[in-house]
Amino acid sequence: MSTLRASVNVTPATGRPFLLYESDRASRALETLGAWILGVLWILPLLYAFWAAFHSSADSTHFTLSAPWTLANFVHAWHAAPFARYFLNTVMLVTMVLGAQLVLVTLAAYAFARFEFRGRGVAFALVLVQLMVMPDVLIVENYRTMTALGIKDTILSIGLPYMASAFGIFLLRQTFKTVPRELDEAARVEGCGPLATLWKVYVPLARPTYLAYALVSVSYHWNNFLWPLIITNSVESRPVTVGLQVFSATDQGLDWSIISAATLLSTGPLLIAFLLFQKQFVQSFMRAGIR
Amino acid sequence: MRESGSVRRSRGADPVIAWLLLLPAVALLALFTHYPAVANLVHSFYSTPRANHPSTFIGLDNYRNLVEDPVFWKALVNNLWYAFGTIPVSIALALLMAVWVNGRVKGRGFLRLAYFTPTILPMIAVANIWLFFYTPEYGLLEQSLGWFGLAGHNWLGSRDTALPAVMVVAIWKEAGFFMIFYLAALQSMSPQLAEAAAIEGASRFYFFRRVTFPLLMPTTLFVLVNAVINAFRMVDHIVVMTRGGPDNATELLLYYIYEIGFRFFDSGYAAALTMVLLAILAAAALLQFGFLERRTHYQ
């Protein structure tokens, strides 16, 4: 920040184009350097995972470029744990949670944004309670509930507490409120019922919010660990996070090569998808104009 | 046809429809948020049931224990440092990253991918890799310090550096994720604004401070809500890297609840601890809600 400020000071407020250009170029070079330093730092864990996964355990901590490459760690990890299954579980979990969230959140947000009814304020406050009383904190009580429902150790039980999302309802309600009432009325005049109005008017206009929310949700459940750890027992329901932890927590010491191979195996599909569709993904996200 | 205002139009049927729309969300919230929160409050006034001592009403005893528990205070203070350290730094870095990859910086594609990696790699997996970075003697950090001729340090094994070390991991995780939202917001800004400012002779920093940053305020608030929640929720790497050690130097509230509830099996005390965490989160949420609500023109 201080370098930026310095460059500002050099430039007179009146702004001689030449001077401005000079200092601008210097600061740009500095920024590029900074961006790259940060970028390298940020990708370092991934780079290291690649290095360790493709080298033997003995070479994993020395960065001698001549060290032989190997696929043995992947073979070992693949046979040591059902990572494909874990990955599938996570995909199912994330899809299920997001799908349910989008439907529930849309309906509730619509009710709060555009309906006048007694108890609305209280109901909304009760929903907002979840902003602070996060399911992550209520693990003991929710475990009891899941047992009572008889659905412990299923993918459904991992996702269920998160399906009604106060964060989503709040976010979407804000967006729906900005939809001009004229549009709403026009749709009704055309004979649309409430659901059709919601579907035709509100949902399309809220696309950016949906995208932003979807990203938060997917990233949250893709990474979530503590609750799935507690509620799942079997290979059939464990998500990748729990699978990886169960795999790497041994009493015999760490082997970074195997752990890295396992990490790449289980996050690989997403990584490749991102590499392939990076442009489209970022662009569509941006075209939607999330703010 | 009818008088203005869809709200006024059909008061008879609307409440029913509204409640029907709300029903699924409210039912799930009641089951997995309200009921457990109330049950938790009730349990915090009861002793932990044991085989030969069934649960009994003990009033505020669990809370009294809390006040006398040095580990709790340590966890609370640690968690506040953790929040104050990670939230501003990760948001500032996210913004910086977004500005960079939004501009004409060289290697933008690579940088975007680099900044994005924390979103793809689950914390629990990456914590093991960070463990290697911090390992004394031959860890990556040690090796690089060695190249500069600097002395080594046991980062996770010393009381002064363990908490900052896990905070760095949290910042790494958060900043990359938040960057996406800033980037999206920047992309939707009109480029004419910047061009006009450049013609006026405004410096880039001035433009950023006076125009871009205020326009990004909604995004900042959105990100802030997430950051606050995560500051009290993100303990996955503690499980792998330090387990709250050394001597509770990295003990955080949620991890302590997990320890008390699922390792010490003291559900009564865990309930009291949970209430404290809920109170902190409630305070944070009220503050933020005040901000958010004032901004009626979201989007």
Add this chain to the structure above:
Amino acid sequence: MGRTIKFLRVLARAATALFVALCAAPALAQAPVEVPFYYPVAVGGPITKIIDGYAADFEKDHPSIKLKPIYSGSYQESIAKALTAVKGGDPPVTSILLSTDMYTLIDEDAIVPFDGLIKTDADRKWLASFYPAFMENSQTGGKTWGIPFQRSTVVLYYNKDAFKAAGLDPNHPPGTWKEMTADAEKLTKRDASGKVTQWGVQIPSSGFPYWLFQGLVIENGINLMNAAGTEVYYDKPETVGALQYWVDLVNKYKVHPPGIVDWGTTPKDFLEGRVAMMWTTTGNLTNIRKNAKFDFGVAMLPENKRRGSPTGGGNFYIFKKSTPAQREAAFEFIKWVTQPERAAQWGIETGYVAVRPDAWDTPEMKKYVEGFPAAAVARDQLPFAKAELSTHDNQRVTKALNDGLQAALTGSKSPAAAMKEAQREADRLLRPYR
């Protein structure tokens, strides 16, 4: 409008299909006696295969029993899972959990003693066949609550090449604390700038420092707790002296890395040649043997006032919330899997200590020890071994000690002050059980 309804219908159908798919899975036929069995290991990997093999072999011999192994992760996760399941009313029938969890499991009324299942003389003979050091952690109040299976102990691994390089006899590992200090001083190497390139000795102190520390305490003449699990001796002079020795290795002799030494990376430190001697579990033997690029040796822990080490590892427990038929079935399996031949085979394949003396007399085991004498060190140390630290409210009483140890090792408290504080906390926790 029509599109909305269609959309909702599709969604509903998808949700129903998902629901059915998720719910239908656990419903299974009920014919044989089902015995869910928690096993504390990651899914997959060599140990899973061995256990799966045992389950299949056992079911062949006992077609009326269906054993269902559930691989539940680390010990920490397994006990958490088991007790949470007890509270949820859905525990396994049997599980291998840490021997130190015995009091916790009793206090939670989660398990039943084996005494009710032991009926015949053959059963009694079987019960008497285990090493007494292991049974110390399996019995209390005159009852047997656990059966040793996946057991270990602490031993000293040393790098013979480093010994040679330092002018020490590679076939003479340190036998006493004094020798260990002297050897470690010779083994600690520094570069020109004074930076240590090889430490003399390292005792890990993350996660569960109490276990390795217990070795020092036993060698210093006492154990950390009484047999009833209601008292601990954290502030006894012997305990403080043991901690002082550990701290001295770091600060006075400067032969042990400072700060907290990570348990998980310790074997790697040893394999990397960063440390010449390490204290760790016998369970690491297979790993070190496979990956060491140098000649290494395994020795009993050095003695001070006496020789000693804690035992460690897991026992079989039988959970209370089960039918009598399930308990009988689980008991049958436990007896079956602890037969000498199987105990021997288990020890050879995993590196854990075979839990009964006669397992070491089987031809298979004799041959193994002949080819790899290091494997017998743990056995030879067992007569000196003592029960691992275990009390009522075990995890917390242990945490008090762990915190104190870490405080002393990171230099924030003196050993005496740290142990005094740990004792006060432990006394407070244990008062209700006295």
